[in-house]
Amino acid sequence: MKILQTIQGLSSRSGGPSSCLYHLSCGLNNLGIDTDILAIGSNNPQDDISHDPFIHYIKDDQFSPLRISRGYGEYLKNHIEDFDLVHANAIWTWHTHQAARYASKKKIPYIISPHGMLYPGGLQVSKLKKKIASVWYQRKDLQSAVLLHATCNQERDYIREFGLKNPIAVVPNCINISTLPTIRENENTKRRFGFIGRINRYKNIHLIIEAWHNLGDKTNDCELVIIGKGDDEYENELKSLIVRYGIKNVKFEGFLTGEALGNMINSLDFLILASISENFGMVVPEALLHGVPAITSKGTPWNDLPENGSGWWIDVYSDELKSTILTAITLPEATRREMGLKGREYILNNFMVDKVSAMMRDTYSWILNGDEKPDFVYV
Secondary structure, eight states: OEEEEEEEEOBTTSOHHHHHHHHHHHHHHHTTOEEEEEEEOOSSGGGBSOOOTTEEEEOOOOBTTTTBOHHHHHHHHHHGGGOSEEEEEOSSSHHHHHHHHHHHHTTOOEEEEOTTTTSHHHHTTTHHHHHHHIIIIIHHHHHHOSEEEESSHHHHHHHHHTTOOSOEEEOOOOBOOSSOOOOOOSOOSSEEEEEESOBSGGGOHHHHHHHHHHTGGGGTTEEEEEEOOBOHHHHHHHHHHHHHHTOOSEEEEEOOOHHHHHHHHHHOSEEEEOOSOOSOOTHHHHHHHTTOOEEEETTSSOTHHHHHTSEEEEOTTSTHHHHHHHHHHHSOHHHHHHHHHHHHHHHHHHOBHHHHHHHHHHHHHHHHHOOOOOTTEEO
């Protein structure tokens, strides 16, 4: 069994899908499933996650708003028959269309992972462009896939709402840890809340700042840190909002990765993710592994948090965001730590690379070998 994973890029700045795909591919190779990745290389190779021999980087020759790459197409044309199955990651990109097109030509089965790009909120972004792409190629590519991959039940339901009837495998994103993070022992002198992620309107960071402002002096002994980069215009709007409100205890820390990011997460008491919608939100399991409970919006798939006692899943467009932050501020430290430990256990039991890679291996075996259908595949 030889698998080709395709994605636009593997930059460390690309967010969750890139890192998850890389670790999944490593896990599959460790299980004896020969798995390669095809990606556009970064102009600065140091920005790419890895340069393992199973990764084939194409020189960045992308052009047009569709980010068309002739080199990407040439690789697929010349090598697609080396693989038994193609697994394309993300949609609305020409790269996935190329993968679907060349696989179809050679009658090679292919899977598509939309990575949250069929969520209603996401469909409203660049709506006209996506409508044209849907009619032109995207819906047909999706309909012709032998299987679609969702990372949670919520995404599965949105795929169905889009009108797609393919089998759907619900396999979560995987978390890779070489060493289990140490949970901070000392209690912070101030309650530290943090947002981590790409800074753009989709993340609703302004709602966090507004709730912070509306809490008034109740946040006097607290800190809010915003970690990430992205839309400079939106970031400047956020900073202007903070100045207008006269808030003194909100800091922008910029983009962090590796040890610096781990240390920052470890310094937090609570994570806040207020996104309009989020396919997975890798920062949530990262925070939980550090023993940091999370406050998440109902646009994210983390409805399990209140069920396992490791956080909140709330309507951020109401006073619930304000009241939840207040609850977190007043929560006894022993209770907060207990929530964090429950969160860590939840992640270790459900999202580790070995477990997720085995799920994907069983999915591939069902498709290619006619093995028994996994119970997480919905037909």
